[in-house]
Amino acid sequence: MSVAEIAHGVVDGEGRLVEADDALLGLVMRAGGGLGQLLAVPQLATLARLARRLAVPIARGVIVADRDADIELFVRAQIDGATVRLSVAGWTERQPWRPAGERARFDLFVADAEWRWECDAALRLGAVSIEAGARHGFDAVGLLGRPITDLFGFEPDGNERLPILEALAERRPFSMQPAKLRPSGAPVLVSALARRDAAGEFAGFTGGVRSIDLPESGTAPSVAVTLGDRLERALRRPLGQIIANADSIGAEGEGALSTDYAGYAADIASAGRHLMALIDDLADLEAVERPDFMPMIEPIDLADVARRAAGLLSVRAANAGVTITRPPSDRHVPVRGDFRRVLQILVNLVGNAVRYSPSGSSVVVSVDEQGRATVADTGRGIAPGDQARVFEKFERVDVTEPGGSGLGLYIARRLARAMGGDIAVESTPGQGARFTLSLPPDPPR
Known part of the structure; x- marks a missing residue:
């Protein structure tokens, strides 16, 4: 949308987004929320709560993370009976801070990924997350050197296209490529950056993977799936960004730091990884405690x-x-x-x-x-x-x-x-x- 346009939304007394124009709804959905759910963009939710508590209109500029960019917004929150009406203008995209180096840029590009992989220009796997192998039942080490299609079964997206093929032809990044893991059949989304060698030539892809929880046909998603999805979208991405940024600071990619500050960054990254593991445990906990939980024997x-x-x-x-x-x-x-x-x-x-x-x-x-x-x-x-x-x-x-x-x-x-x-x-x-x-x-x- 252009900077002159304004998107409107309505937040109810419980903090749920009940109405939203397309631009605002899209931003909220990319943050893991949706209509009828708690407002998933923290900056907007904070302004709505503040307006309600003070019972006066609140207007200020905010910066919101939206996938791989930051969005500058000007938000007005005003009480309207039992609801808060939001008017969101500005919508100016700016690139977020990036530490130097291709590896650091990749860390932020797939900060919301569950696990990672890498392949060469011939699409032979050169790295696969060992933890992913343990979680999804495949031999990560045994896949090294084999074609990427031995790990992923790529499928057309909603536009009947294969993003990875277009990216391969143009030697560029791709995102949200639907696929199924060959060993388990689990549905996933795959994204990647194009790697370059010392001469600037295409050298393969370095990517990340996210799981998709799909309900059975004709049924509504279960409570466990909804909770797991909220954990993934609301917590994994910001934690991934915290870990990536802390690692980059600790590596002193932007210059030397005092020993104390480098140590603080390492502590932040370690705590973030601990919380990421806790998210995995909580998702498993929800699964095993469901009455209909049934392993595949x-x-x-x-x-x-x-x-x-x-x-x-x-x-x-x-x-x-x-x-x-x-x-x-x-x-x-x-x-x-x-x-x-x-x-x-x-x-x-x-x-x-x-x-x-x-x-x-x-x-x-x-x-x-x-x-x-x-x-x-x-x-x-x-x-x-x-x-x-x-x-x-x-x-x-x-x-x-x-x-x-x-x-x-x-x-x-x-x-x-x-x-x-x-x-x-x-x-x-x-x-x-x-x-x-x-x-x-x-x-x-």
Whole structure:
């Protein structure tokens, strides 16, 4: 819209947007909101609340983040009976602050992405998020060097076009490319920047991925999906921007900083990543506590899943000076379960073992013919009185220990039991802990 145009909206007494012109509604929807929902643009919501509290018209300029740009607006909020009427003018786009360097620009470009990938000019994968592999049930390392189409099944957008093909032809960025993950069929949106080599030639894409929660045909979205969607849109993007900016400041890309300020930036980024992990845990919590939650049960090889989980944590373990021993490659244990969820459980168990293991020690991942996978460490162990507590919601044995939300083991046990299995712990303080996942065996056919 031009700067001369004004968009109007109405906010009810509960802070929900009940009417909006197209331009204002579009801005709100891109922020994760919509009609009938709480006003999702914080600056506008604040002015509406202020006008209501003071019972006088409020008018001021604000700057709103809108995807990859900032929008300068002039907003007037005025009480009208039980509602607040908004008049929004200006609509001047300006590029937000960008730290120097292509990598830093990419961090902001896909700040709202859940995970990342990279490919070369021939569209061969050169990097795939290991955490995404654990979450969606694919081997991130095994995909390296393979065509990008082994990971994504690209689909036409609403205009019956494939944005990635147009971007490839023109050597430019693309966004909101619909796709499905090949390993799981999960629907996603893919965006990317075009990479350049030292000569300025096209060198591939560096991109980010967001999941799409789709309700079944003919049904309304469930409460859990709506909440998860709000968490994703309302929290993940601003947290991603905070983390990216803090990392850029800490890297001193714009010049040298004092040691104190660089440390503050690192603390901010670390706290942001902790909150991002909490969002993931809360989304999983909503899923497993739904009455209709049902994992996809199928024959799987527990030994193979255990090897994959150990492989996904190998870099983290190496950085901590911990060795992971995994089941041998010729070992196979057929069980019944949801591959992605079993991998999620074992990544959680192995990750905890690595976290609490001292440098120079080992974590042993083993399986047996009874359909059990055991993760054993030599850390400080768990006192008998705390062994039941570790599986309770939001419980942490040592609240002073950094990281963790107190949800991982609770979610893991809920998942295991939903698949007809369970998780048990054996531990002696000072001698480590053994967590065992058991699943129903897959009978021979």
